[in-house]
Amino acid sequence: MRSLCLLTILLSVTLATLNISDDERHELSRDLTLWQKKFGHDDHVRAAMKLVRGTLTTDDLLRRLKATKDQLPTIRAANPHATFSHLTKFALLTDSEFARFVSGSASVVTPLPAAPASTNRSNRSATVSGNAYSVDWTTQSICVPPVKFKGNCGSNWAIVAAAAVSSTHCLTTGDAINLSAQQVLGCSYPGGTDGCKGAGFAQHAMQWLVSHSDALCSESAIPYTSGETGLAPFCSDSTKCAGAFALQAGPIVNLRGEAALTKQLQLQPVVAFVATPNHIWKSYRGGIVTWCPPTVYVDQAMLVVGYGTHDAGFNNNTLLPFFKLRNTWGTNWGERGDIRILRGEGNDEGICKLAANLVYSTLPPMGASKATLPPMGASKATLPHQP
Structure with a gap:
């Protein structure tokens, strides 16, 4: 090493x-x-x-x-x-260098169709003490892949797309998978040599995954190497993976707004596009971010994996609502790779624009879901397999 x-x-x-x-x-x-x-x-x-x-x-x-x-x-x-510190992993990068590091999916492409009408999904909702006051897919299920580090490659769009579709498949079938971000990086548009230049879109990558469901590779079959090399090779031969997964993930749709995000999170993790090239993200250690500098530019795809409330510590026991997002900067950033951002702004964008453009792969209508969240406070969840 x-x-x-x-x-x-x-x-x-x-x-x-x-x-x-x-x-x-x-x-x-x-x-x-x-x-x-x-x-x-x-x-x-x-x-x-x-x-x-x-x-x-x-x-x-x-x-x-x-x-x-x-x-x-x-x-x-x-x-x-x-909480913030000047002793984070990015402390020695200048503002422009940090912006180049985090640059990724810069904007959202042509709006996707609205979510289809609900089809027999009543049992897919999170069962959290009878009320969806909090959801955390990272601790209450096995359906969220581990935190990854994108390295010296603008590949957040590919990593997050692979994680989101992996989660959808797991929530539908009860079988945890970890789709290859490297395969997505090389094969989905724009792919190849442009894949590391931050030119990709998570929506396109998710659509590619769903449309190539019979030839997808796992992370172990095609491991992620572009973070080290800074290069994204052209699409490799994936015939060796043919039939590896009977992928269960429906069409890709988008949402907008915190209310819609909160509702969808009761069913599954959701992809968001966030504005990150600022000192808040560079120095973040933990806690709930309540303000980001105004911007019209979003640069980073992330997976929203839950929401909840936190005791703000005031005399009146005020609870501070938040969304929890999984980043692609490794586990030694933030809260072991995650960040919490204020929820409940009452607008269509949210803090750091996290709710302005949201994307997910629909859960196929397969009857009762094989994956629901257990009550908060229960032992670590495993997803039951129905006969």
Whole structure:
């Protein structure tokens, strides 16, 4: 395993030219040492740092760390229910480098048809203590694939599409699968050499998966390698996977708005397109994000995996509602790869535009579902197989 060896760089230049006080220099140097111990040999961080051009001196590293640290008071004041740090995996990336790293599915293509009328789905709804006050598909079922790291490739659209359709199949059949994001990256439009350039759309990828249900590969058959290479090869021969899955996933449709998202989450995870290239996402450690900078640009596909409420800690025991999203930045970002964002804004976009454009693969009408959520607080769920 190769590593990100910053220690050699740090020995080359003194700190004398930094325009900071001695006390601040000492503190930043200590913080940089802590960052190195945590992330200096992390393959995921090394992949992100490939975006850095040229050789970084000690001055460069400390200035980058200071720039990230200086943003904390502002984002903390705007998001009092979340925690942020300048010692995250992306701390040494400049704003432009971080934006290049997260860039992915930049917009939503031609609107898809509205969801079809419900067909015998009464038993598919989440059964959460009799009321759908909270849903978390990551802990209450086996139907959400694990967190992945997209690495040095703008492949979030492909990873999330594979996860969403995998979840739909599992919720329909009770059989957990993990479809190959690498296959989606190379085979669905635009695929091939453009796949890592963030030019793909999760909707197109999901449609490709559903329309090629007889020739899909698992993650183990075609593992994800583009995060390391930064390249997406053209579609490989997938005939070896023919018949591997009898995929059960219906047409792709879209939604808009928090109310529609909350309702659909009682049935399944949903793909969202989120605005992420800002300091909030760069420095996020945990908690509930309640504000994002205004923007018209969304760049990241994510899987919304639940919603709930959190005790805000006020005297009147106010409960803060949130959505839970699964990102593609690895488990050492956020809440083990997930993020919670304020729910209940009462508009069609939501915080960070998470509810502006929503996509899911419909659950096929197969009678009673083989996968429903157990009551909150129950033991870890497994999906029952009906005879």
